[in-house]
Amino acid sequence: MSDVLTRPRVAVVFGGVSSEHNVSCLTAAGVLGAIDRDAYDVIGVGITKSGRWLVMQPEAVAALQVSDHRLPELTETAEDAVLVRGAAGSELAVRDRSALAKVGPVDVAFSLLHGPFGEDGTIQGLFEMMNTRYVGAGVLASAVGMDKHYMKLVLAGSAVPVGPYVVITPQQWQSDPIAALDAVAALSYPLYVKPARGGSSLGISKVDEKSQLTAAIEEARRFDPKIIIEQAFVDARELECGVLADIDGGRPHASKVSEIRMHTASGFYDFEAKYLPEEQVDLDVPADIEPAVAAEIQRLAIETFEAIGCEGLARVDVFLTAEGKVVVNEINTMPGFTEHSMFPRMWAASGVSYPELVDRLIRLGLERPLGLR
Template sequence: MHANTDIPTVAIVFGGDSSEHQISCLTAASVARAIDPERFRVVGIGITRSGRWVHVPVEEIRELQVEDKVLPSLSEDRLEAILHRGPDGAELVIRDGDRLIDPVRVDVALALLHGPFGEDGTIQGLFEMQGVRYVGSGVAASAIGMDKHFMKLVFSAQGLPIGPYVAISPREWETDRAAALDAVASLHFPVYVKPARGGSSMGISRVERAEDVEVAVERARDFDPKVLVEQGFVDCREIECGVLGALDGGWAAASVPAEIRMHTEDAFYDFEAKYLPDEQVSLDVPADILPDVADRVRAMAVKAFHALDGEGLARVDFFVDRTGEIWINEINTMPGFTALSMFPRMWEHSGLDYPQLITRLIELALTRPLGLR
């Protein structure tokens, strides 16, 4: 029998077979604890490291947490979850042996997946084909936002200021490595070598000397065969800004900006600093910047969001120098979303607390049409 409920059912989809599996589990737990039970019914779809879709009761999602600096992950010994397109819309069923049980209509999917196969347009395409409304950007915007090379091409075409960089494709690295290294050597050091389509700062290296670039590229290629090398911004502040789509389909809104401050001069905001900080970093919300700089950051964040045809939410990251000049670093179409992450904290200081923010995102998903838009 179908579950009888008068409130929308939200499927939290989390985990995944990317390197950011554990971060996704943390995010799902935080959202599951905060979502308004009087407004939404929640069902859980976990994706294990092997790529299996499994049923995870919402009560278990809420219990996922960091223990002794070990991040949570999903076990494989769970019943399979199947999302399919039924005659009355999208439906979630559980496979128990040779039986399909407990069908539930899904009104909105909230994919709290980071990295490849989560925020890169792949699962968004699956939702489109299944006729499921979902939180966040569509296929093209997600894919472009995930690929830092294509993202920079779009931003540059829209007149947004970006820093010098070199993109290294698998073909270029494998057929003419010397030319790729020469191109990187033309940048001013330090440089940052990173997977072109990675997230959560996995596989990123700060490189001070040209002779160390090759090793850093190989490390980044452990996460993505396509690599981006960005010229470092020296003596600049790292400023972030949250963006939310509009319920009426109009221009998006920007939050107050925030600042990331590393406690040592040569450090950068890597995986450990983000998720196992141990006093490595301070997150200042709002950022202590001049009103004019804040206004320009907010306007630029909205422009970047619409340049990609973004939907729902995004976090846009910037560098700001001592004179107030601004460069856009990147956009994240599914930013970190635990209660302590920058995106929710920026919106809390802008008037939307964490549960309200989750409600707004689901409402945005419910109002958008299926198919091309």
């Protein structure tokens, strides 16, 4: 048996049909560059914006980078990839007209899809149905983590502190928008209007007065018909903490805490600030906070991870209010892995390098039991 066949085969799945397609391509490029090719046989599975699954060689995936201030995007030129359920797991094949060729096992799928139809439990459900081991949160945890409404309900039910918010469903907005706007009156300005099931700060607006609210809702609805409106914490600090499952089955581990400091007038950590490096943002790792505050954030990050039944990894975002209270903003079950992303930076500062982090996640996926857990 060849050395290739003895190495675990990792299918890196990325791209996708959501508005975060380009960010996922960047994440995949970073991860491919960090995987130990002597330890793992790696194949790329790109999903185009139209939904086609394509087989891509690792070198082509690693080449997906920001160019001329533009994020990368998959084209439709590669061969079709097909995932099939085998007798002892799943297999990946290339479609050659009406036949399948180059069939090979998939020992673990490393899904780097961000946003709906990838981070929301949908592809996790496909992996479960296809008997595929995979990295990261399962179906329920992914779905709860993606929907900010249900995420806050679960966290509040687990005694994890969350801020005031109002949800506007598509039915409410279509049938009685005046009543929906009246419900927002219970909150104090400024507000953040967000797609309920989105990420990477796409479609998010900061609203300082009522006259701006309708336009902000319509902007968020371009990305998701379900909207969440959150009360901002004035003069709060925005902090983050990474969580990583224990390789031996113990309680999860929390990284050092980081802080995002904006130099723009709005102070809003938007899409460009996250992924286009020339924007004015400082990412402090570790954050300049008291040890007791850091410990409280780490505790709440682990409790948030456990509250939604997360697996593998997550990034938990919190606010440290002007009064010194820690409030959980959200959990991200598939945080970005670009060179500008906080998650790998936090773990590097905690003693886990980028390649070590990727390797640990793959090993966690390989050890994941099939079926109900």
